[in-house]
Amino acid sequence: MTARIGISLGDITGIGPEVTLKALALEAPADDTRYLLIGDAEHTRRLNAQLGLNLPLQADAGGDAPGRFCLCHPLPDALPAGLPAGAPAAARAAYAWVREGAERCQRRQLDALVTAPVSKEAIVRAGQPFVGQTEMLSQLAHAQRTAMMLLGHDDRGRWLRVALATTHLPIKRVSDHLTQAKIEQVIELAAEACRGLGLPRARVAVCGLNPHAGEGGEMGTEEQTIITPAVRAAQSRQLDVAGPLAADALFYHAFKGEFDAVVAMYHDQGLAPLKMIAFETGVNWTLGLPFIRTSPDHGTAYDIAGQGKANPSSMVAALRLARQLARNR
Secondary structure: OOOEEEEEOOOOOOOHHHHHHHHHHHHHHHOOOEEEEEOOHHHHHHHHHHOOOOOOEEEOOOOOOOOOEEEEOOOOOOOOOOOOOOOHHHHHHHHHHHHHHHHHHHOOOOOEEEEOOOOHHHHHHOOOOOOOHHHHHHHHOOOOOOEEEEEEEOOOOOEEEEEEOOOOOOHHHHHHHOOHHHHHHHHHHHHHHHHHOOOOOOOEEEEOOOHHHHHHHOOOOHHHHHHHHHHHHHHHOOOOEEEEEOHHHHHHHHHOOOOOEEEEOOHHHHHHHHHHHHOOOOEEEEEOOOOEEEEEOOOOOHHHOOOOOOOOHHHHHHHHHHHHHHHHO
C-alpha cells in the first residue's frame, strides 16, 4: 500500500517550507509515497515557483484523491506575505499545523508525520504555552511513555542513535527529573527503536550523569541510586544493556559500532556528539507515540530564510526515516 506522509511546514518565516520543498524534489523519484503538506498554500506555491522546483502541488481533496503532493491549510485565512522573522501570526499557524498533522495521524488518515522546524520562543511570545514539539505531540496523543531519539550518520555511514532521559531542561534541574522508572522506560524505547529499524541486535549503552560516571560516588550519587538500578532492572527483563558508563568515552565506542543506541541523561550530553558527526543528516524521532513522527534536527534558521540556500539534507533524512518506519509498521 502507498504510504501517506504528512509534513507540517513549520514557521514560514524560517527555512521549514524551503527545506521541505527541496527535499521532496530530491526524494520524489524514490517511490510512490504520497505527501500532504500542511501549511499556507499561497506561500508554498509561491516558494515552489521561486525555487524553480515546479512540484505538482494541488489542493487536498481528501480520501484517495489522485496526486502525490497535496496542500492543506486548516486555518480560515492565508498568512500575509512578508512577515518578519518569528512573527506571532507565523508562530500560531505553525502550532496549528502540527496539531492538524497529529490529529490526522490519530484518525489514520496519515501513516506518519514529519514536522518542519518551529521556534519555541516565538510560539511562547505569541501566547501559546509550549515546551517543544515532542512534548506537545505526547500530550495531544495522551502518550505517557515517550522519548526523544536523535539519529544520524557520518559520510562513511557510521551511525549514532541517542535517546534522551530528559529533554528541554536547565542543567541545574536535570538531576531532580531523573528517576529509575524514566530511565528504564527510555532504555526499553531505545531497544524497541533498534528492532523497529530492523537492526540485527539492540545493544543499548547508558551514560552516567556525572563525570567519570560518578567515580564510585565521589562526584555524585545518581549513578548508584538511580541509573544503576534502572540498568539492572532492564537487564532482568533480558534487555542487552550496559552502564552507567562515562559519557566522554562511551560515545567513542558507540561510534565504532559496539553499541546500537545510547541513552543520554540530558539534552546536550547526547546531542553534542550526535551533531558533531551528523549535523546535516541528523533526525529527531519521537519514540512511544501511537503514530510515526520524525523531524529534521535543526531550527528555523531565520538568518538565512528566504535566501534559497538552506540545506535540505536533514529533511531528506527525516522523510526517509518516516518512509522506512511506515513500511516496517
